[in-house]
Structure formats: C-alpha cells, structure tokens
Amino acid sequence: MIRRFLAVLHARNMEFLRDRSSWGWSVAMPVMLVLAMAWIFWEDDQTLFKVAVFDSADAVDPSAHPFFATRHVDFFTTQNLDDAVHKVARHQIDMLIRLGDLAAYWVNEDSPRGYILERMLFGSRGASMSKQVVSGEPVRYIDWLLPGILGMNMMFSCLFGVGFIVVHYRKTGFLKRLNATPLRAVEFITAQIVSRLLITLLTTTLLFWGTSVFLNIRMEGSYLQLLVVAVLGAFALIALALVVASRVSSEELANGLLNLLVWPMMIMSGVWFSLEGASEFLQAAARLLPLTHILEAARAVMIDGSGWSEITANLVALAVMGFVLLALGARLFKWRSD
Amino acid sequence: MTQAPVLDARSLCKRYPGVTAVDGVSFTVDEGRCFGLLGPNGAGKTTTVEMMEGLMAPSSGEVCYRGAPLGRRFQEEVGIQFQSTALQDFLTVRETLHLFQRLYQHTADLDQVIEVCALSELLARDNRKLSGGQRQRLLLAIALLNNPQVLFLDEPTTGLDPQSRRNFWGLIERIKRDNKTIVMTTHYMEEAYRLCDEIIIMDHGRIIAQGSPAELLAAHFDDTILQLPAADFTVSPEDLPFAVLQGDRCVEISTQDVDAAIRRLVQLGVSLQHLQIRPRTLDDLFLELTGRELRA
Numbered sequence: 001m002i003r004r005f006l007a008v009l010h011a012r013n014m015e016f017l018r019d020r021s022s023w024g025w026s027v028a029m030p031v032m033l034v035l036a037m038a039w040i041f042w043e044d045d046q047t048l049f050k051v052a053v054f055d056s057a058d059a060v061d062p063s064a065h066p067f068f069a070t071r072h073v074d075f076f077t078t079q080n081l082d083d084a085v086h087k088v089a090r091h092q093i094d095m096l097i098r099l100g101d102l103a104a105y106w107v108n109e110d111s112p113r114g115y116i117l118e119r120m121l122f123g124s125r126g127a128s129m130s131k132q133v134v135s136g137e138p139v140r141y142i143d144w145l146l147p148g149i150l151g152m153n154m155m156f157s158c159l160f161g162v163g164f165i166v167v168h169y170r171k172t173g174f175l176k177r178l179n180a181t182p183l184r185a186v187e188f189i190t191a192q193i194v195s196r197l198l199i200t201l202l203t204t205t206l207l208f209w210g211t212s213v214f215l216n217i218r219m220e221g222s223y224l225q226l227l228v229v230a231v232l233g234a235f236a237l238i239a240l241a242l243v244v245a246s247r248v249s250s251e252e253l254a255n256g257l258l259n260l261l262v263w264p265m266m267i268m269s270g271v272w273f274s275l276e277g278a279s280e281f282l283q284a285a286a287r288l289l290p291l292t293h294i295l296e297a298a299r300a301v302m303i304d305g306s307g308w309s310e311i312t313a314n315l316v317a318l319a320v321m322g323f324v325l326l327a328l329g330a331r332l333f334k335w336r337s338d
Numbered sequence: 339m340t341q342a343p344v345l346d347a348r349s350l351c352k353r354y355p356g357v358t359a360v361d362g363v364s365f366t367v368d369e370g371r372c373f374g375l376l377g378p379n380g381a382g383k384t385t386t387v388e389m390m391e392g393l394m395a396p397s398s399g400e401v402c403y404r405g406a407p408l409g410r411r412f413q414e415e416v417g418i419q420f421q422s423t424a425l426q427d428f429l430t431v432r433e434t435l436h437l438f439q440r441l442y443q444h445t446a447d448l449d450q451v452i453e454v455c456a457l458s459e460l461l462a463r464d465n466r467k468l469s470g471g472q473r474q475r476l477l478l479a480i481a482l483l484n485n486p487q488v489l490f491l492d493e494p495t496t497g498l499d500p501q502s503r504r505n506f507w508g509l510i511e512r513i514k515r516d517n518k519t520i521v522m523t524t525h526y527m528e529e530a531y532r533l534c535d536e537i538i539i540m541d542h543g544r545i546i547a548q549g550s551p552a553e554l555l556a557a558h559f560d561d562t563i564l565q566l567p568a569a570d571f572t573v574s575p576e577d578l579p580f581a582v583l584q585g586d587r588c589v590e591i592s593t594q595d596v597d598a599a600i601r602r603l604v605q606l607g608v609s610l611q612h613l614q615i616r617p618r619t620l621d622d623l624f625l626e627l628t629g630r631e632l633r634a
Contacts, residue, residue, distance in 0.1 A: 007440035018428035172424030180418040181441040
C-alpha cells in the first residue's frame with residue numbers, strides 16, 4: 001500500500017516540479033501582488049490621520065468637541081473600546097477619544113501621527129481629557145495583507161492544483177488506466193493530498209521568506225503555530241477541491257465550480273479588507289469558509305503573537321472542515337465519468 | 339477434474355436508459371488462447387471487454403476468473419492496454435514504467451519488458467514526445483509490467499500506420515509464444531485472422547458468430563473470389579454461370595471452380611491482365627452475417 005502511495009506521490013511531484021510555467025506562476029503571481037500592494041498603499045499610510053471616537057452613535061457629532069472640526073482628519077465612531085485601544089497600539093488608528101464624565105484620549109507615543117494629533121487636540125481648546133498612553137509597534141497594511149495573499153495563493157494552489165488536475169486525469173482516461181491496476185482510491189487520493197500539501201507548503205514558505213526579507217514583514221508569534229495553520233488550512237482546501245473533482249469529467253465545468261468557490265472566499269474571507277462592520281449574516285457566512293479561518297489564525301499569530309488558545313477555534317474549524325470534506329470527496333469519488 | 343476457463347463471461351448485459359449495449363453475451367476464454375472480439379463501432383465489444391476487465395459493472399450476468407468472481411487476484415494478474423490512454427505529463431518513459439511497476443506486488447523483469455517492446459532507445463524521452471507507434475509500445479509495456487496471466491488489448495493498432503501495425507503484430511506474436519492468454523478487440527480483420535485462435539463477431543450487443551477464423555470461414559463459404567477491374571469486365575453478368583457482384587471500380591465473381599471460371603472468361607475475351615484471386619475473408623463473413631460492411 002505504502003509502495004503504491006509513494007509511486008503516485010512521486011510521479012505527481014515530478015509532474016508539478018517539471019511544469020515550469022505553473023510552478024513559476026504560482027510563485028510569481030503572489031510576489032507581484034504583494035509588491036504592488038506595498039507600493040500602492042505606501043503613501044496612504046504616511047498621510048492619513050484616523051481618530052476613533054468611542055460613542056454609540058453611527059457618526060461623530062462635530063459640535064461635541066472643537067477638535068472634531070479639524071479638517072483632513074478622519075473621525076469615526078467605534079463601539080468596541082478594547083478593540084480600538086488595540087488598534088491604537090498597532091498604529092492602525094492614530095488616536096482614540098472618549099467623551100463624557102470619563103473623558104480620555106489614547107495615543108501611541110511611538111506614533112508620529114499620534115504626536116501631531118495630540119498637539120492639534122491641545123490647540124483646539126476643548127474640554128480637557130486624561131491621557132492614556134498605549135505602546136506597540138505599528139501594523140502596516142502590508143503586514144495585514146501578506147497573510148491574505150499567502151492564504152489566497154494557498155487557496156488557488158489547492159483548489160485548482162488538485163481539483164483541476166484530478167478532473168483532467170479523469171477526462172483524459174489516466175484515472176481509468178490507474179483503476180486497471182491494484183491501486184486503491186484511498187491511495188490515489190492520499191497521494192494527491194500529500195503531494196499538494198508539500199507543494200503548497202514549499203511555495204508558501206518560499207513566499208513568506210522572500211517577502212519577509214524584502215519587506216521586513218512582522219512576525220510576532222510562533223513559526224510552529226503558523227505551520228500548523230498552513231497545514232490544516234491547505235488540508236481543508238484540498239479536501240474541498242476533492243469534493244468538486246470527485247465526479248466531474250469536464251474541465252470547463254470544474255473551472256466554473258472552482259471559481260464559484262474561489263470568489264466568495266476572495267471577497268468574504270478578508271483577503272483584501274477586514275469584514276468588521278459587515279452584516280452579521282455576512283460574517284456568519286464567512287465563517288463557513290476555510291480561508292476565513294486560515295487568515296484569522298495567521299494574522300493572529302503573525303501580527304498579534306497570539307498563543308495556541310487564541311487560534312484553537314480556527315484550527316478546530318479547519319480540521320473538522322477538512323475531515324468532513326475528505327470523507328465526502330472519498331465517498332463520491334469515481335475513477336471514470338459515467 | 340476439468341480446469342476452469344481463464345475467463346468465463348456468463349449472460350453479460352449492459353443497459354443504459356433506452357439502449358442495451360450488451361445483450362446476454364456468454365463465452366469462455368481458455369488458457370494460452372488469443373481471443374478476439376470483432377464488430378463495427380457500437381457493436382458492444384468495448385463494453386463487453388470493460389466488463390470482463392472488471393472496470394464496468396454489468397447490469398446483469400457475471401464474469402469469473404479461473405472459476406471465481408473478479409477480485410484482487412485478478413487485478414494483480416491482468417494487464418490492460420486501452421484504446422486510448424493519456425499518461426502523466428512531464429514524465430519520461432522510464433519514469434512512467436517505474437510508476438506502474440510499483441503499483442503491483444509481483445512484477446516482470448523490467449529490462450525484458452523494455453526489450454520486448456523495443457523501448458530501449460526511448461527511455462529518457464518525455465511521454466508527450468512519442469509517436470503513435472512508440473506510444474502504443476509503451477502502453478503495451480505498461481500492460482506487461484506485472485507479468486500478466488491475461489492480457490487485454492482494446493483496438494491496439496487503431497491509428498497506426500501499416501508498418502507500425504505489422505511491427506506491433508510481431509510483438510503480440512512474441513507475447514503469445516509465452517503462453518499468455520490474450521483478449522483483444524479489433525476493427526482489422528487481417529489482424530484478427532493473423533493473431534486470434536478464436537473470435538466472436540458481435541453486432542447490436544449480441545454474438546452472431548463464434549469459432550476459429552478458419553472454422554467460421556469454412557462453415558460459411560465454399561467459394562473463391564475472382565476480382566477484376568470494372569473497366570476490364572466487358573461482358574454481361576448473364577453470360578457467366580457464376581454469382582457476379584458489380585461495383586463501381588471492380589467486379590467480383592464467386593466460384594467453387596476457379597479453372598472453369600477462368601476458362602469461361604477467356605472464351606468471352608475478357609482481359610485477365612489485372613485478375614486477382616482471393617479466398618473469402620472475415621470481412622466477407624461479416625457482410626454475409628449482417629448485410630453490412632464491417633467498418634461501417
């Protein structure tokens with residue numbers, strides 16, 4: 001059994017590694033995206049002042065404090081004080097203000113923009129507030145984006161690398177040929193999973209290393225945790241691809257079905273922007289998608305340095321999705337089209 | 339005690355909505371025999387073979403291998419060459435052979451398989467760069483890697499040029515000498531006549547004739563065919579006491595007495611410059627049995 005599994009695994013790995021066009025593209029595409037995004041958002045990060053106001057209202061009342069009349073500052077309300085304080089620490093928000101009896105403002109003393117805003121607040125001559133100092137390294141957009149792009153690349157690699165290939169094998173009769181040998185379906189499927197897992201981890205590691213060196217990407221947590229997130233995430237995505245590829249023998253149909261999965265994940269899983277503030281339904285739906293859990297866990301590890309307990313729910317969700325989808329894919333799997 | 343046949347097809351049926359592809363086919367294949375399934379496209383021969391290979395479940399009926407239903411033993415001991423099979427891209431011939439060899443518990447000597455199938459010069463070549471004949475030899479080699487007791491060949495020479503086809507026949511004859519049981523389908527009557535010890539002719543999912551090629555021809559024909567170009571046949575068919583079939587380009591005269599027929603043609607002044615005399619063939623047999631051309 002092991003011998004047959006290793007034979008198929010080796011053949012699939014060789015097929016991928018010698019296909020220079022797909023190998024090159026799977027590395028080049030995300031690198032280009034990361035560089036493009038880093039360039040596009042570089043200027044914005046330098047100039048935008050963002051001030052959160054802790055208030056239950058939807059919008060900031062300009063008459064509540066003279067500081068709110070300041071031009072070229074983006075004032076917006078937040079209902080989650082802890083989250084907003086965390087964002088000040090990460091330089092994602094430049095200042096947080098709470099009015100009322102316990103009037104206070106939070107600022108990160110390491111932030112140049114926080115310092116300027118504090119001078120502007122004093123100059124506005126409004127009601128006094130107590131100062132709360134927050135500390136923490138800034139989180140650039142590129143730090144937040146990189147896990148998204150790595151996750152998106154994993155998604156494409158797993159879904160198309162397994163789903164499309166299995167359908168191609170079926171369409172061309174290669175699966176039928178394998179079926180005429182003692183090879184069992186479970187051996188073939190396991191070989192495809194392990195092969196794609198190795199390929200995905202290799203390309204993701206290369207990308208992570210390359211971008212980390214080039215862009216000095218933030219990594220607060222443990223590499224082991226990040227590896228576990230990547231393994232379970234890739235496993236869940238590959239299992240999803242196997243369900244799609246279990247019976248289909250048309251590459252066109254497979255392409256359509258895979259795109260049907262890819263685009264909701266691209267939009268709803270938080271690759272490009274956070275879904276904070278989106279409707280509860282949308283957020284609940286997003287939690288059904290493996291990529292959402294991959295990105296939440298990866299960002300928690302990379303940006304916040306979260307421990308195992310903070311990402312356990314994501315890991316469990318990925319493992320459950322992976323095993324359920326794998327069982328379904330194996331149950332539906334057919335060597336040949338009907 | 340009588341030895342069970344290597345393969346025993348019992349009342350095989352395969353039905354699809356609105357179509358019965360195979361309709362109650364039964365036959366046995368004995369050890370060391372080359373067994374051929376003949377018939378036009380859509381006759382049900384590939385479906386029958388795939389049920390015998392264990393790759394397609396029959397709607398009813400069963401296939402037994404050495405007296406037992408098909409199972410793991412059969413999978414280990416059967417070799418199959420499909421009509422058309424894609425192989426993995428970016429692998430060389432050697433790597434492809436290694437891949438398939440490692441799927442079996444018991445394997446043939448790889449060097450011997452390579453030698454038999456004349457692949458020595460091609461081992462480092464990418465699968466995608468093989469010609470049609472080279473590719474068929476590789477597919478045959480894959481089918482031989484487990485030193486099979488039974489070898490299935492599904493239209494193995496379709497699409498090959500005449501020279502490659504004859505080379506391939508030489509390979510099959512060499513494999514036959516190792517006493518392997520072979521089951522093959524083919525469109526080519528010459529191929530079946532040369533290679534098969536026993537054939538069945540199928541049409542509309544049923545067996546319409548069964549036996550050795552020589553037996554079948556002897557059972558259905560006792561005449562010989564004289565063939566002349568239509569331009570040389572300058573007399574009326576009524577002038578000859580033989581059955582005459584007139585085509586656009588040639589005329590065929592069926593006779594049990596070739597000498598008498600030739601004498602009569604000479605008497606009538608017909609030029610025999612381009613006369614051809616041929617025995618009845620399996621093509622004629624199929625036409626006789628079904629009223630249709632074999633390759634229709």
